Amino acid sequence: MEDAGCAQFYTAGGIQDKSTFVKSLETEARRVDLERATGSSHNAAPRNVGSLEGLAAAYLEKELPFFTKRAMAQLRLAGDRFCRISWEGLTHKFSGTDACQVCNLESPDTLTHLITECAVFTAQRSRLLGRATLSVEQLAVVLQLEEPTGLLKFLRTALRLRLCAMSEGAIF
Numbered sequence: 001m002e003d004a005g006c007a008q009f010y011t012a013g014g015i016q017d018k019s020t021f022v023k024s025l026e027t028e029a030r031r032v033d034l035e036r037a038t039g040s041s042h043n044a045a046p047r048n049v050g051s052l053e054g055l056a057a058a059y060l061e062k063e064l065p066f067f068t069k070r071a072m073a074q075l076r077l078a079g080d081r082f083c084r085i086s087w088e089g090l091t092h093k094f095s096g097t098d099a100c101q102v103c104n105l106e107s108p109d110t111l112t113h114l115i116t117e118c119a120v121f122t123a124q125r126s127r128l129l130g131r132a133t134l135s136v137e138q139l140a141v142v143l144q145l146e147e148p149t150g151l152l153k154f155l156r157t158a159l160r161l162r163l164c165a166m167s168e169g170a171i172f
């Protein structure tokens with residue numbers, strides 16, 4: 001209440017100006033949310049700076065198929081410690097405590113590793129995302145693209161190949 005500057009609207013007789021009080025509380029709550037998201041170590045996905053004004057992330061406002069929006073939401077919310085991506089009827093699990101079984105280079109098995117640097121997907125990354133490897137900053141840019149077709153094509157290929165690599169030797 002104090003941080004939101006709400007105390008000035010509250011008197012011994014109760015709240016005098018309810019709409020100003022609510023607006024002030026709303027603005028403060030958004031500011032705190034954004035501050036916490038910016039300082040979060042959950043993942044390196046871009047933060048929605050428009051949230052201070054109550055705006056949704058751009059990809060949610062754009063006319064895109066539901067599948068695309070769902071995929072983008074999953075990618076942007078994926079954490080580096082653990083995440084699960086549902087894609088074309090299959091569930092792909094990532095755990096940062098395990099090593100990537102695709103490249104076998106002892107890199108953590110995270111979605112960030114798969115998209116930005118896994119050596120097995122260098123050719124696909126170059127062709128569809130324009131670079132052989134991506135930095136964390138470049139990943140943030142890719143996750144904010146208004147036209148994410150290249151990213152989704154890359155993931156379709158990479159997730160399928162990863163699943164094949166991980167099921168090698170598995171008994172069906």
Ligand SMILES: [Zn+2]
Nearest residue numbers: 100102103118
């Ligand atoms: Zn790898």
